[in-house]
Amino acid sequence: xxxxxxxxxxxxxxxxxxxxxxxxxxxxxxxxxxxxxxxxxxxxxxxxxxxxxxxxxxxxxxxxxxxxxxxxxxxxxxxxxxxxxxxxxxxxxxxxxxxxxxxxxxxxxxxxxxxxxxxxxxxxxxxxxxxxxxxxxxxxxxxxxxxxxxxxxxxxxxxxxxxxxxxxxxxxxxxxxxxxxxxxxxxxxxxxxxxxxxxxxxxxxxxxxxxxxxxxxxxxxxxxxxxxxxxxxxxxxxxxxxxxxxxx
Numbered sequence: 001x002x003x004x005x006x007x008x009x010x011x012x013x014x015x016x017x018x019x020x021x022x023x024x025x026x027x028x029x030x031x032x033x034x035x036x037x038x039x040x041x042x043x044x045x046x047x048x049x050x051x052x053x054x055x056x057x058x059x060x061x062x063x064x065x066x067x068x069x070x071x072x073x074x075x076x077x078x079x080x081x082x083x084x085x086x087x088x089x090x091x092x093x094x095x096x097x098x099x100x101x102x103x104x105x106x107x108x109x110x111x112x113x114x115x116x117x118x119x120x121x122x123x124x125x126x127x128x129x130x131x132x133x134x135x136x137x138x139x140x141x142x143x144x145x146x147x148x149x150x151x152x153x154x155x156x157x158x159x160x161x162x163x164x165x166x167x168x169x170x171x172x173x174x175x176x177x178x179x180x181x182x183x184x185x186x187x188x189x190x191x192x193x194x195x196x197x198x199x200x201x202x203x204x205x206x207x208x209x210x211x212x213x214x215x216x217x218x219x220x221x222x223x224x225x226x227x228x229x230x231x232x233x234x235x236x237x238x239x240x241x242x243x244x245x246x247x248x
Contacts, residue, residue, distance in 0.1 A: 003038045006060050009053040010035075024048045040064060047222045057222055065223050073223035082215040085202050092217070093193075093200075097123045100132050100195035107184075107192040107234050109139035109149055110162040113211070114193075115169040128178035136170065136181045137234070137241055139163050143185035153209050167244065174244065182241035192234050199227050 010020060017035070021028040024045060033039045034049075040061055041049070050057040058065055065073070082088050097104055097120065104127060106114070114120055128134050139146040141160035150159030173179040191202040191210060197220035205213045220227040 001038055003035050003060070006049075006053075007035050009055050009060065013053050015052070020049070020052060023052050050222065056228060058225075069223060070225060073221050074226045075224075076221045077218050077224040077226045079217040079219050082217070085211045085213060085215045088200075088215055088217075093117070093120055094123060096193065096195050096198055096200060097127060099198070100127055102196055103133045103135075103194075105135050105137075105192065105194045105231075105234050105238075107137040107188070107237055109146060109159060109188060109191070109210075110166050111138070111191065112162045112166055115166040121169075121173065124173060124179065125176065128173070128176055134173075134179045135238060136173075136179065137184050137237055138166060138170075138181065138244075139188075140183040140185045140242070141167075145185050145187050149188070152206055154207070155209075181244040182238060183244055184237050184241040186237050186240070190230070190233075192230050194231060194234070197227065199230055201230060 010017070015023075017031045018028045021031045026041075026045065030039075030041075034041060040046070043064075046057045046061060046064055050060060053060070058070070093114070104124065108114075124134055139149070139159075141163040146160050146163065147157075150156050153159065167181075170179075170181060174181050189204055191204070193200040193202075199216075199218040199220075201216040201218065202210050203214045203216070204210060218227050218230070
């Protein structure tokens with residue numbers, strides 16, 4: 001059967017068979033066979049193709065990796081685990097955003113600690129001016145989900161108040177027109193911060209403030225599925241959130 005996923009990925013990326021072949025250094029007829037005869041290239045070539053097309057290797061070739069290989073690659077995505085968010089070195093946040101080349105995403109209820117960090121705000125502004133896409137998701141202060149999170153943490157209406165404060169702090173970023181901010185009404189199981197293929201995950205624990213909850217530093221590895229899971233979750237929340245305008 002033809003590999004329609006590979007064909008569709010080429011089309012979506014705007015690449016021809018010849019262009020892909022040239023980028024990864026193979027004969028165009030070889031690429032044609034991958035599509036029309038569903039031939040499977042060697043692992044190094046699969047990774048190169050997936051990188052060029054901005055998709056997962058296992059999306060193009062679902063049976064390419066064994067379960068054991070997926071588990072091994074996913075385990076390798078874990079860079080560091082911190083017992084609490086406050087234990088993360090301050091400069092780790094700066095490095096995360098400063099190293100971004102194409103995209104930065106933030107998914108939180110308030111993330112007040114980050115909004116109050118002038119250094120982080122400067123980096124985000126600089127990256128936005130450099131063409132990096134920046135998307136920030138904040139909890140809707142009027143939503144039931146935010147009210148419930150405030151109750152769970154034992155801070156009541158202070159959660160909604162913190163979000164309103166963060167909205168004010170992010171006004172300069174929003175006013176640039178280069179930063180997108182949306183409000184979500186989602187039950188968050190984790191806060192997610194990512195820059196390209198690096199991800200920070202602040203777990204949420206019932207009755208525990210986010211700063212005291214466990215924290216993961218992840219980096220995408222070909223064949224791994226942990227980072228992909230969190231990035232896909234971010235996209236689902238983004239799709240259902242409502243845009244915040246400078247006048248709000």
